[in-house]
Amino acid sequence: MTALAALTGHYLRVSFGNKFSLVFSALQPFLYLVLFGPLFQRSGVGSWAVLVPGLLVQLGLTSAGMAGFTIVFDQRFGVLERLRVTPVSRVTLLLGRVLRDSVVLLVQAATIIVAGYALGLRAPIAGVLGALLLITVLSVGLASLSYTAALTIRQELFAPVMSTLVVPLMLLSGALLPMSLAPAWLDVVSRLTPFRYAVEGLRALFAGSYTSPALVWGVVVSLAFAVLGVTLGTKRFQRENA
């Protein structure tokens, strides 16, 4: 427990010391909010309460989803090896980073929601708090898988592969336009990605429909995704251990 707190605290100090990356990893969804939001709002497709949840998932992908980038350097400079030679459990080594990524995401998400309010978003406070909780769960899975990928694929491939992967995943989630508009084939493909369920769950929360099946699915899929991510991530941190 103290090891986890020490790790998370350390990583948080590093992250919040680097304001540039804090802003940069939230820049895309923020730009969509400001430069695309007003169009979306007038398109008749939906209100801010439909767009902002989508942007939160986009943020998850660009922020927590790219978290693995930091471990590439730790691996290259021997920092990871030095952490692995301590008695700290491998799952703690992973979670120390992941919790940092969740906190960072939470701060970024709150900023986007506040900016959304300034632009005209109206959503019940309980729904917004629930959404922050759900996006945190999602970020655990995203960050864990991001680290797993960073430690598995060739170092120099991580950034290009991940930043390319983020685009289809984001489009398929229906983050920018609801998948109810999609042709059948696209709808089917979209249902094969976990982020579709997260987006719809978040929209249900922003709409205040706390008992809708979409929310149940969003929670179930996000939880399963987090469990899967942490399991794979821990396995990857353990690999090659005696």
Next chain:
Amino acid sequence: MIHARGLTKTFGPVEAVRGIDLDVSPGEIVGFLGPNGAGKTTTLRMLTTLLRPTSGAATVAGADLFADPAAVRRRIGYVAQGGAFAPFSAVGEELVLQARLYGLSGEQARERVTTLLAELDLPGVEERTTVTMSGGQKRRLDIAMGLLHRPELLFLDEPTTGLDPQSRANLWDHVRRLRERDGLTVFLTTHYLEEADALCDRVLIIDHGRIVAAGTPDELKSEHGARTLDDVFLAVTGRELREGAAA
């Protein structure tokens, strides 16, 4: 302190380590010598729980490598060949974090870091990054990282490679002092044979993943009628060490 039997490691088709037996007693400084690619780092990474042996068994610092790797980790320090610091973070923060991972409180950790840095002639470098440090300073910093939790056994992988002769001598002095003062057992790799001769109680020569000679430097020299460990190396492998030690 270390007892290993039949350790092997294969990476796909590469047999990096081909059956190593070794015993290190408490308080010894043992040198593990061999050319690049001989299997030194691979052996160290197995003994430090970082790499799972393909076969074999070992107890390290009194704990079984397979049954209780966490106990091994608590009792050993490991200084990797490539260092342990990223160039962009303040070294004090990194050292304190590492100490806390061994269970020290924040305050204990900061105290320990301050003392240790002073002992290694690096007082007050906490706020600096390694970018501004010399090779010798960086290596001492790596050693500080390995000593935070007062291990009984310290593994050093090529601690002096790339250093100028003066920094190398300085580093050896530190290692000697740690052994004398704390009874630290040291297992180190190097390909500077004259240094191993001067510093180590015992040396093991490894070539192509196998130990080809072992003993005190004097034993080895008299056994092979050699004047230096370089000549011993030539006698047991038929090659000059330097040829294989390009890096």
